[in-house]
Amino acid sequence: MSAPVHFKFVETPRRVREDRRFVAGRGRFVADVRLPGMVHVALVPSQHPAARIIEIDAAAALAMPGVHAVVAGAELAAAVDPMMNGLDTPNVRRFPLAVGQVRYNGEWIAAVVADSRAQAEDAAELVEASYEALPFVLDAEAALKPDSVPVHPDHGSNVLLDRTFVWGDVAQHFAQSPHQIAFRVTWGRNSTVPVETFGVVVAWDPWNEILDVWASIQMPKYADQIARALRLPANAVRVHYDVDVGGSYGVKRGIKHTVLAGYLARRLNRPVRLIEDRLENMRAGDAHGPDRIFDVTVAFDSDGIINSMKMRALDNVGAYAGRAPFQLGKPVGAIVGPYRIKSVEYRAVSVTSNKAAQEAVRGFGQAPTNYAIETAIDRVAAALGLERIEVRRRNFIRKDEFPYLIPSGTRYDSGDYHTVVDKVLAHVDWPALQQQREQLRAQGLLAGIGISACLEPSGGNSSFEPLLNPKNTTSTWMESCRINVDALGYVTATIHTTSSGQGHETLAATVIGEVLQIDPDRIRIVRPDSLASLPGNSPVGSRMAIMLGGAAFHAADKLKRKLIRIAAHQFGCAEADVDYATGGIKQRGGPGQLSWIDLVTIAHRNFHLLPAEMEPGLETTHVMQVPTGEALPTPDGRVQMYPCHSFEFHVVLVAIDPDLGKPEFRRYVIGHDCGTVINPAIVKGMTLGGIAHGIGAALLEEFVYDDQGQMISQSFMDYVLPSAHEIPEVEIVHHCTPSPFTVLGQKGSGESGYLGAPAAVASAINDALAPLGIVMSKLPIRIPELSDAIAAARASK
C-alpha cells in the first residue's frame, strides 16, 4: 500500500457519473437493443419435475403466423457442447434445453422463434409434449440417501460433492471443552431477483464469421464459455460490454440463454432476442440461490470462549451443477467469521434434486454460513447466560493480531472489531435500547434485539475452484485497466466488463484522478467489447474496488512515472528530483517546468525529445493479480481465499404484535468497516441495499415447491420482494481500518449488509420469542409461520 495520506478525490462526497443517464431514462439495457430483422424467443416449459420426453409435436406451433422455428433439446444437443461444469462431474450434463429427460418443473423443453414475442408465446402454447412421468426428489436429505432416485442416472447418485475438511485439532479441542451445543438451522431457497430479468440479443455475421452478443450479464469468462459451447473460436464471439445491466447481485450468468440464442441466430441467420418474462425468470432462469441445511456443533469454555466448531452444510443445488457447489467453497475463506475459533471440521455436501438450478447469489454462499455462525454465538450466550455482545467480544480476533491466519488457511488482512462494536453501542445508546425493548414488552408486544457480526471477504479470486475440483489449477483472477492520453491531453480509460449498478465508471475515474491529480470528471471511461478487452473476471466476489480500483491505480501510476521520466530527461536531472502536481511537473531546486500539455506534446509529437527506448504516445496498461491469491490449496484443503475482509456489526430492534406475527423494525443500526471508501455514496447504497436484500431473505423471500414438485412462488404476489414499507431507516456507523494489501487501503463492500442482516433479523426475532420459549431456526421467518408458532406457544402456556 502506497496510499497518499490525504486524498483529493477518494473518500470525498462526489456524484456518481452513471446516475445522469439513468435518471433521464437514457440507460441502454439489453431490451433497448433493436436490430433489423430481429426475431424473438419464447420457451416451452416442462410441466413435470421429472419425466422422460416421449415426443414433442411442433406442427401446430409452426403453422402459426410469424413463426420461424421450434427447436427442441435433441436438435440443440447435437449442435452444441454441454455447458461448463464447475466440479469434475462429467456425467451431469447440462444443455440449454432438456435432452430426453426433464429434471425440474418449468425446465425449458423447446424454444419457439417468431417475428414478435407475442407470436412466439402464442405458438409456444401449441407445442404438444408427451411425457412419461418419472420419480422425483425435492428434499436434500432424501436426495442424499443412497437409495434416492438420481436426478442424473448417469452420475449414479445425487451427490455432486461430499468433502470433509479438518483444520486444526478438532478432536482435542472438543475433548478439552467443558460445553458443547449442537443445532440445526436452515436457509430457504431465495435469490437476488433483479427487477430486470435476464436477456440477451445475439447476431451472427456469416461474412465476417463473428457472433455479436449484447446481454444483461455478470459472468466471468462469459465469452469463452459461449465460444466453447457453440464450438466457435473464442475470437469469433464479441460480447458488447456497453450494455447496462438492470441489477444482478450475482445471478445474471445467462450461459444457457446465450448458447441457445447463439445457436438460433446461426441457424436462422437472423438476430435473435431472448428476454425472460418474469415467470421464465423465476421458474427456469436457473438463478435460484443456496438452499441449505446446517448442522453445527460448537465446543466452548464456561466463559464463552469457543474452541472448535463442526459444521455440516448440505446444499440442495437443484437439477444441474453449474457454479453452485462452489458456494460451499467460498465460505471456507471466512469459516470462523470474525472469531478466534481454533479448529474447524467442515463437511460440505452438495446434492442434486428436481428443483431449478442454482446460480451465484450475492456473497457466494457466505450469508447462509454467517447465519449459522452467528446462531452459534447466540446459542452459546444463551446456554451460559451471558450477554450476546460480550460473548462476541470475548471471541473476536483482536486488532493487534492481524494479519490473522484462520484454521482453513486464509490470512485476514486487518480489522478492529472491538472498536466498531463500541462505536455502534455508543451510537445506539445500548442501555436505552434495552430499556426500549422492555417498554415494548410492557406494552404487550414481543420485542427483541438482534445482533450479528460478520465478515465480507472481498477482492474475489477463484481459490474455491481448485479447492473443490483438483483438475482446476486456477491461481489468478485478474482485472485490467488501460489509460490513454490523447494528443490534446485528454484522458480516456477502459474497463472490461458490464456493470449492474456498482458505479465502476465512477470508481475507475476517481482512482485515476487521484493518482494523476486530475479532476475525475474530466476523465472519460469507455468499455471496449470483449475482443478489444484486456483480461478480466467481471464484478464478482466483491472485488472491483480492490481489483478494478487496483488496476486503474497501477495503470495511472505507470503513466505518471512515464511523465516523470520525460520531464526529468528534459530537465537533465534525476527522476527523484522532480515534483509531479496538478497541471505539470517542476524541477525541484531548478528552473525546469513543463505543463501537462507540454509533456503530452513531447510524448505524442517529439520523439527526438523522449528518453532512449521509450515508446511514443501516452498509453499504459495494467493487468492486476489478486493480492495474496497466488498459491493452490494444500492437500488438506487449506487455501488463501479472498485477500480483504470487511467487517459489519448489526444491532436491530424488532417488535412483533403477538396476534399478527408481523415483525416491525423499530431500529436498525449497522457498523461498517470496509477500509478506505472510494465513493461514499456508492458504499452507502451498497450497504443499505444489502440490508434490504437480507431482510427479504430473513422474512419474505423463498422459492417454494409443493410436494408434487411444482414451484408455487411464480409471481411477485407469491415471492414477495421488500418494498419501502418493509425496509426501515438504517443508521450507518462508519469505521475505517485500511487493508495493508490494497493500493488505497480499500476493501470490498458490494455484499455488505446482505451478509449479516439475515442473522441479525433472526437473532432479533428469537430474542423476542425467548419469553415464549420458542426458537425459529429456518429462514425465511414468514408471518404465517411466526404467528402460528406464537399462537401454539401461547395456547400451550
Place this chain on the structure above:
Amino acid sequence: MKVELNVNNARASVEVEPRTTLVDCLRDNLGLTGTHTGCEHGICGACTVLLEGEPVRACLMLAVQADGYAITTIEAVAPAPGELSIVQDAFCETHGLQCGFCTPGMVLTAEALLRRIPDPTRADIVSAISANICRCTGYGQIVEAIALAAKRLAGSNLPRQVVPGEPA
C-alpha cells in the same frame, strides 16, 4: 387497430393489436425505451408512467385504453437535452439509484408526489414509492432524494404545476 395517443405533449397515431399493453406500445411502437418492464404483472412499478399526471402501471393498461389521455414518460421529464429536472438532479445528488432500471418509474412517481404534496413527510414519500420495487438501494437514498427535491422545489422559482382536478 389504430390508436391516437398523446404522449409527452405530442400526438402519435399507432397501429396496435387490441391486446398490446401500453408499455409495449411505448417501447416498441414509439421507441420510448426509458419505460421498463420488470414483472409485467403490476407489482414492481418499473413501467410506471404518468396518466393525466398520476402514476399508473403501463403493463396493466392496454394501449387502446390510453387513447385520448395525456401520457408522460421519463423522456419528457428533463427540461432540455443534458439538463436535469430538480427531481432528477436530487436523485443524482443523493445517489438514489444504482443499476438504474427502476429509476424512471421512481422519478415519475416522485414527480407526481411532489406535485400533489409539495412538502411530504417521510411517511408520504415511503407510501408513494412503496409501489415501486428497487432491488439495489434499500430505498434510503431514494427517500433522501425525494425529500431533497421537495426542499429544492420549494426554494425554486419554478411555477408550481398543479395536477388537473386537484385543488391548487
